[in-house]
Amino acid sequence: MGTLVVAEHDNATLNPATLNAVAAAQALGADIDVLVAGNGCGAAGEAAAKVPGVGKVLVADNAVYEHALAENTSLLIAELAAGYDNVVAAATTSGKNIMPRVAALLDVAQISDVIAVEAADTFKRPIYAGNVIATVQTADAKKVITVRATAFDPVAAEGGSAAIEVVDAVHDAGLSSFVGEELAQSDRPELTAAPVVISGGRGMQNGDNFKLLDGIADKLGAAIGASRAAVDAGFVPNDMQVGQTGKIVAPDLYVAVGISGAIQHLAGMKDSKVIVAINKDEDAPIFQVADYGLVADLFEALPELEGKL
Amino acid sequence: MKVLVAVKRVVDYNVKVRAKADGSDVDLNNVKMSINPFCEIAVEEAVRLKEAGVATEVIAVSIGDKACQEQIRTALALGADRGIQVETEGAVEPLVVAKLLKGVVEKEEPQLVILGKQSIDGDNNQTGQMLGALAGMPQGTFASVVKVDGDRVQVTREVDGGLQTVSLTLPAIVTTDLRLNEPRYASLPNIMKAKKKQLDVYTPADLGVEVTKHLTLVKVEPPAERQAGIKVESVDELVDKLKNEAKVI
Ligand SMILES: Cc1cc2nc3c(=O)[nH]c(=O)nc-3n(C[C@H](O)[C@H](O)[C@H](O)COP(=O)(O)OP(=O)(O)OC[C@H]3O[C@@H](n4cnc5c(N)ncnc54)[C@H](O)[C@@H]3O)c2cc1C
Ligand SMILES: Cc1cc2nc3c(=O)[nH]c(=O)nc-3n(C[C@H](O)[C@H](O)[C@H](O)COP(=O)(O)OP(=O)(O)OC[C@H]3O[C@@H](n4cnc5c(N)ncnc54)[C@H](O)[C@@H]3O)c2cc1C
Numbered sequence: 265m266g267t268l269v270v271a272e273h274d275n276a277t278l279n280p281a282t283l284n285a286v287a288a289a290q291a292l293g294a295d296i297d298v299l300v301a302g303n304g305c306g307a308a309g310e311a312a313a314k315v316p317g318v319g320k321v322l323v324a325d326n327a328v329y330e331h332a333l334a335e336n337t338s339l340l341i342a343e344l345a346a347g348y349d350n351v352v353a354a355a356t357t358s359g360k361n362i363m364p365r366v367a368a369l370l371d372v373a374q375i376s377d378v379i380a381v382e383a384a385d386t387f388k389r390p391i392y393a394g395n396v397i398a399t400v401q402t403a404d405a406k407k408v409i410t411v412r413a414t415a416f417d418p419v420a421a422e423g424g425s426a427a428i429e430v431v432d433a434v435h436d437a438g439l440s441s442f443v444g445e446e447l448a449q450s451d452r453p454e455l456t457a458a459p460v461v462i463s464g465g466r467g468m469q470n471g472d473n474f475k476l477l478d479g480i481a482d483k484l485g486a487a488i489g490a491s492r493a494a495v496d497a498g499f500v501p502n503d504m505q506v507g508q509t510g511k512i513v514a515p516d517l518y519v520a521v522g523i524s525g526a527i528q529h530l531a532g533m534k535d536s537k538v539i540v541a542i543n544k545d546e547d548a549p550i551f552q553v554a555d556y557g558l559v560a561d562l563f564e565a566l567p568e569l570e571g572k573l
Numbered sequence: 574m575k576v577l578v579a580v581k582r583v584v585d586y587n588v589k590v591r592a593k594a595d596g597s598d599v600d601l602n603n604v605k606m607s608i609n610p611f612c613e614i615a616v617e618e619a620v621r622l623k624e625a626g627v628a629t630e631v632i633a634v635s636i637g638d639k640a641c642q643e644q645i646r647t648a649l650a651l652g653a654d655r656g657i658q659v660e661t662e663g664a665v666e667p668l669v670v671a672k673l674l675k676g677v678v679e680k681e682e683p684q685l686v687i688l689g690k691q692s693i694d695g696d697n698n699q700t701g702q703m704l705g706a707l708a709g710m711p712q713g714t715f716a717s718v719v720k721v722d723g724d725r726v727q728v729t730r731e732v733d734g735g736l737q738t739v740s741l742t743l744p745a746i747v748t749t750d751l752r753l754n755e756p757r758y759a760s761l762p763n764i765m766k767a768k769k770k771q772l773d774v775y776t777p778a779d780l781g782v783e784v785t786k787h788l789t790l791v792k793v794e795p796p797a798e799r800q801a802g803i804k805v806e807s808v809d810e811l812v813d814k815l816k817n818e819a820k821v822i
């Protein structure tokens with residue numbers, strides 16, 4: 265019967281995490297279809313049809329699916345799930361919002377934040393802020409899964425030519441409506457997809473000092489992240505938080521500046537390929553996971569680093 | 574209006590949990606247990622709604638063995654009016670927790686159910702959404718602002734791109750994010766008073782729910798260890814290592 269991957273998109277383009285979700289779906293072995301639900305989402309549907317390995321793209325284009333409201337979208341996915349063994353989405357805030365509703369409607373467990381597919385019914389997932397990796401096996405015939413994007417290398421975005429099929433089903437639960445959004449505007453790469461991430465913590469002292477990271481980020485093509493302490497203190501907005509309860513990142517290079525290295529922060533970045541820590545306290549726990557540690561005052565080290573890159 | 578708050582007993586967030594040597598489970602012998610931090614935020618939000626005259630009664634519910642009464646008492650000390658324990662043995666899966674909560678919702682008919690967005694042990698981030706689907710209620714997940722307005726509630730949500738605001742019909746589900754509020758500390762007199770507050774115990778059968786098991790824990794293991802790194806002496810050495818050794822810049 266196959267696997268249905270729920271695409272995340274802005275109606276025009278696919279969110280890159282969808283390519284990681286397709287990669288996870290490939291590990292399940294079955295045929296892959298992709299669902300693009302939105303309002304005016306034809307272009308996103310076409311983008312999904314170009315992803316190699318996709319059999320067909322189901323496009324549900326209706327005002328009720330705008331903004332991916334969980335109440336409506338979950339009804340659609342649960343209906344379509346009748347024709348599939350697996351329903352897969354990336355564990356983004358959108359996937360986390362919608363998929364547990366789908367699982368409950370289907371009366372099955374959800375396997376959250378999968379980092380490896382061991383068998384069609386067996387998965388690895390981190391628990392306790394990543395301090396422990398659990399292997400879980402499900403008895404459910406239908407599986408509802410969210411996958412940690414950083415654990416699966418994305419498939420190519422181009423090269424395929426899947427058929428596009430229109431889905432007419434309109435589900436309006438009549439329970440919720442969209443009021444507005446404040447999305448961060450940035451020319452930088454998206455935090456969860458950037459090859460380099462440079463994050464600041466409480467040691468940055470205030471929001472203004474985050475400018476010290478800008479020049480370095482420009483030179484490295486990096487995204488800028490933060491610890492929870494920096495977000496809570498109001499230095500930077502919440503969408504920059506890296507950690508157990510923020511974003512999970514695994515770039516080639518992660519630079520932690522003025523961050524102590526609490527387990528909740530490490531949970532979001534310790535799978536990065538190379539970790540650099542800059543901290544004035546030589547005993548800071550961040551040094552235990554850093555490949556390269558520099559014990560220094562960040563206010564001296566950052567300008568010097570920017571100059572030498 | 575009544576507000577129902579779900580509180581979970583979990584390993585304290587300061588504890589570094591390890592897998593048992595035989596990989597059968599995590600080692601939770603003699604570790605400190607606490608109320609899940611996100612649930613504490615949920616209780617605080619409910620109590621603030623009561624203090625603001627929006628909520629009339631706050632009911633704290635927990636699902637687990639007798640020990641979770643301790644976390645219900647904590648919620649009562651923080652200002653919840655009464656408690657409900659649904660007595661279960663061993664780990665209960667989120668789907669079953671959601672079914673049991675639905676049973677409590679049918680008994681109590683709250684207008685708002687506030688849960689944590691995730692618990693810091695299972696890290697599942699499922700229960701509130703599942704309850705929403707089962708009870709046919711809308712959800713405002715990962716909430717950083719909650720405003721009750723007549724027969725609707727407006728919830729500002731922390732999403733990947735920033736913030737999103739939705740308007741929901743009541744009754745509704747809210748799951749809390751870290752910045753919704755800063756929970757108060759329970760005062761000693763309130764801890765004493767909490768001991769006398771009403772706490773009812775139900776069994777799953779009382780709620781008409783069968784405790785099913787969909788998942789088996791095959792094994793647990795520690796995550797891959799990182800190789801120990803080195804300390805560099807200067808910015809020059811750091812740049813050199815990143816260029817020539819790690820080759821990442
Ligand atoms: C339920 C829960 C969930 C959480 N989720 C997350 C999460 O997702 N992400 C997260 O990050 N945290 C999370 N936390 C918080 C976490 O426990 C820590 O409190 C937080 O990560 C600390 O942030 P920090 O390292 O910036 O601050 P601190 O721990 O205060 O560290 C600041 C560091 O800066 C250094 N420093 C100060 N001045 C300088 C200077 N001039 N030059 C160089 N170094 C300097 C100090 O030596 C220190 O090591 C969570 C906590 C809880 C309870
Ligand atoms: C080593 C280990 C392995 C485990 N393996 C599995 C497994 O394979 N599969 C599995 O399903 N479970 C497993 N569990 C149990 C799991 O950790 C959770 O207890 C359970 O799945 C509930 O998920 P959650 O708390 O992460 O839900 P979440 O959806 O993250 O919880 C969100 C919110 O729901 C509410 N809530 C959740 N549980 C309760 C409760 N008991 N009482 C009141 N409110 C509650 C709280 O408000 C909480 O903040 C395991 C536990 C351990 C210790």
